Amino acid sequence: MLDRFFKLSERKTTVQTEVMAGITTFMTMAYILFVNPSILGAAGMDKNAVLLATAIGSGLVTIMMGVFANYPIALAPGMGLNAFYAFTVVIGMGVSWQIALGAVFISGLIFLLLTLTRVRQLLIEGMPNSLKHAITVGIGMFITIVGLKLSGIMSIRLSLIPPTLEKIVAGHGNGSPMSFETIMEMGKVADKEVLLALFGLLFISVLIARNVKGSMLIGIITSTVLGIAMGIVQVPPGFVPVAIPDFSHNAFFALDIKGALGMGLMTIIFTFTFVELFDTMGTLVGTTSKAGLMDKDGKIPGIGKAMLVDATGVSLGAVLGTSTMTAFIESAAGVAVGGRTGLTAVVCGVLFLLALFFTPLVSLIPDAATCPALIIVGCLMMESVRHIDFTDFTEAMPAFMTIVMMPFTYSIANGISFGLVLYPLLKLITGRQKEVNWIVYVLAVLVIIRLVFLSE
Numbered sequence: 001m002l003d004r005f006f007k008l009s010e011r012k013t014t015v016q017t018e019v020m021a022g023i024t025t026f027m028t029m030a031y032i033l034f035v036n037p038s039i040l041g042a043a044g045m046d047k048n049a050v051l052l053a054t055a056i057g058s059g060l061v062t063i064m065m066g067v068f069a070n071y072p073i074a075l076a077p078g079m080g081l082n083a084f085y086a087f088t089v090v091i092g093m094g095v096s097w098q099i100a101l102g103a104v105f106i107s108g109l110i111f112l113l114l115t116l117t118r119v120r121q122l123l124i125e126g127m128p129n130s131l132k133h134a135i136t137v138g139i140g141m142f143i144t145i146v147g148l149k150l151s152g153i154m155s156i157r158l159s160l161i162p163p164t165l166e167k168i169v170a171g172h173g174n175g176s177p178m179s180f181e182t183i184m185e186m187g188k189v190a191d192k193e194v195l196l197a198l199f200g201l202l203f204i205s206v207l208i209a210r211n212v213k214g215s216m217l218i219g220i221i222t223s224t225v226l227g228i229a230m231g232i233v234q235v236p237p238g239f240v241p242v243a244i245p246d247f248s249h250n251a252f253f254a255l256d257i258k259g260a261l262g263m264g265l266m267t268i269i270f271t272f273t274f275v276e277l278f279d280t281m282g283t284l285v286g287t288t289s290k291a292g293l294m295d296k297d298g299k300i301p302g303i304g305k306a307m308l309v310d311a312t313g314v315s316l317g318a319v320l321g322t323s324t325m326t327a328f329i330e331s332a333a334g335v336a337v338g339g340r341t342g343l344t345a346v347v348c349g350v351l352f353l354l355a356l357f358f359t360p361l362v363s364l365i366p367d368a369a370t371c372p373a374l375i376i377v378g379c380l381m382m383e384s385v386r387h388i389d390f391t392d393f394t395e396a397m398p399a400f401m402t403i404v405m406m407p408f409t410y411s412i413a414n415g416i417s418f419g420l421v422l423y424p425l426l427k428l429i430t431g432r433q434k435e436v437n438w439i440v441y442v443l444a445v446l447v448i449i450r451l452v453f454l455s456e
Contacts, residue, residue: 002015002343003015006018006066006070006341006342006343007070007341008340008341008343011292011293011340011341012340013338013339013340013341015343017337017338017339017340018072018338018339018340018341018343018344018347019343019347020217020337020338021072021334021335021337021338021339021344021347022072022334022339022343022344022345022346022347022348022350022351023217023347023348023351024216024217024220024333024334024336024337024339024373025072025074025328025330025331025333025334025339025344025345025348026074026347026348026351026352026355027217027220027365027370027373028216028220028330028333028334028370028373028374028377029074029076029328029330029331029333030355030362030365030370031150031367031370032054032058032076032077032079032328033051033054033055033352033355033359033362034051034363035079036050036051036054036076036077036082036322036323037050037051037054039082039083039086040082040085040086040097040322040323042086042087042091043085043086043087043090043091043097043100044090044097045097045251045321046249046251048246048249048250049249049250049251049321050251050321050322051359052245052246052247052249052250052251052320052321052356053250053251053252053317053320053321053322054076054077054322055245055352055353055355055356056320056352056353056356057076057077057313057316057317057320057322057325058074058075058076058077058325058349058352059349059350059351059352059353059355060316060349060353061075061309061310061312061313061316061317061325061349062074062075062076062345062346062348062349062352063345063346063349063350064309064312064313064349065306065309065310065327065342065345065349066341066342066343066344066345066346066348066349067342067346068305068308068309068342069302069305069306069308069309069342070302070305070341070342071284071287071288071291071293071302071306071341071342071345072287072291072331072334072335072339072340072341072342072343072344072345073283073284073287073288073306073327073328073331073345074327074328074330074331074334074345074348074349075309075310075313075325075326075327075328076325076326076328076352077317077322077323077324077325077326078276078323078324078325078326078328081272081276081323081324081326082322082323082324084272085100085104085272085323085324086323089103089268093268095268096256096259098254098255098256098259099256099259099260100260100268100323101251101254101255101256101318101321101323102255102256102257102258102259102260102261102318103260103268103269103272104255104272104314104315104317104318104323104324105255105257105260105314105315105318105319106257106260106261106269107269107272107273107276107314107324108311108312108313108314108315108316108317108318108324109315110269110273111273111276111277111307111310111311111314112308112311112312112315114277114311115304115307115308115310115311116308118304120277120281120304120307121303121304121307122439123277123281123439123443124281124284124285124300124303125299125437125439126437126438126439126440127281127285127420127437127440128395128398128423128436128437128440129387130387130388130389130395130396130398130399130423131398131399131402131416131419131420131423132285132289132294133289133384133385133387133388133399134384134388134398134399134400134402134403134415134419135281135282135285135286135402135412135415135416135419136285136286136289136290136381136384137381137382137384137385137388137403138282138286138402138403138404138405138406138407138412138415139282139283139286139329139332139381139406139412140286140332140377140378140379140380140381140382140384141378141382141403141404141406141407142329142378142406142407142410142412142415143329143330143332143374143375143377143378143381144374144375144377144378144379144407145407145410146371146374147371147372147373147374147375147377147378148371148375150367150370150371150374151187151193151194151197151367151368151371151372151375152187152188152191152193152194152197152367152368153186153187153194153197153198153201153371153375154184154185154186154187155184155185155186155187155188192230192231192232193232193366193367193368194368195230196223196226196227196230196232196366196368196369197223197367197368197369197371197372199223199226200219200220200222200223200368200369200371200372200373201372201375201376203219203222203223203372204216204218204219204372204373204376205376207219208376215337216333216336216337216373216376217337219369219372219373220365220369220370220373221369223366223368223369223372224364224365224366224369227366227368227369228364232366232368233364233366235364239360240360241358241360241361242357242358242360242361243357243358243359243360244357245356245357245359250321251320251321251322252319252320252321253319254321255318255319255321272324276314276324276326277413280307280310280326280327281416282329282406282412282413282415282416283326283327283328283329283331283412284300284303284306284307284310284327285300286329286332286381287327287329287331287332287335288300288303289384290332290335290336290380290381290384291335291339291340292340293340306327310325310326310327313325313326314326329412330374330377331345332377332380332381333373333374333377334348336376336377336380385403393426394423394426394427394430394432395423397422397426398418398419398420398422398423398426399419401415401418401419401422402415402416402418402419403415405417405418405419417447417450417451420440420443420444420447421444421447421448423436423440423444424436424440424441424444425444
């Protein structure tokens, strides 16, 4: 029954492989269960309410993605979008979190409209193949940066810039003596967390090189056990792995849609929609490409269903009490271990729902155990670079900028935006405008409008 429903044989996978992939995806993104309440809690929301919304929303929408679209992609409240929600909209602009949830809900409806009218599908189908492959590579580098940072292998710090040097650091000088630049450097290798992450990186790499099934999952579990032995993971006295979730504190149906419309938050709604549009586009293209679901013409069968689930998830998350739900780039970890169908997503979604009862156990898994998997996924996604024609500069330069802007600006949307503007410009200036799909020109204009008029 599972074989027929999820087309396991057709996609050359097995139940065992899909279950392993689902568990791996969950373990690499389980951090959202604890990070999201922390971020949204800063905006005045009850952390337990956010935890409930995160686990239930992620579980339900991820299962929907698996059953309805048959894609091995998991969804959860997006990092970056939750920070924009909490620190820019609620704290920075003084908008109540209930009204901010209303804005998220409206952006989900816009997404749903764009999906039902096939506009989103046209966007992906019209995107050049070189940019599609560049998105895959860029996301790989983005995931690697995330893994390196969270594991401590790479350190990011702020350094004070003297006023006389402000002009050297573009975008950071503001005329005051308190200007800063961001510096990325090696972490302290002597730290136990870094040593554990390096062990996990080597251990998983060896397992993959020897074609061991479930390499990443084995590596994560082994590293967690080793972390307990090293004292990195503290198991509290009388530890009980199971806990009954507290449903008395929730934010179900607390959103204020009327307030969002009444305050004229169209700029905020547009920003939620714009960033989600390109983040999801990038994740869907990158992950499905790695899973072998993209055909030779760059088309992705069933992409409309996946987008419908994604759009529904945005509004559903707002109803439950969390910021924008989006497809997670960590889904690539499950794909890397063989996940090819919606069964991977269903397993991951069920684990999110079960996590409500096992939050003490899930909380034991340290970043140093999961981050090596993200770094290795980045390596595996680099394979798509060979499909980019670097002998044609009108293809190479937009692809290159798409790739580098994702990790260096810490935004998938920024990488796609640069590629979408540069590609049609180069084609147009060199007299090769007929090679560009009309939808790309439309996207380029929208990107320019957003960068010029809606940038902070």
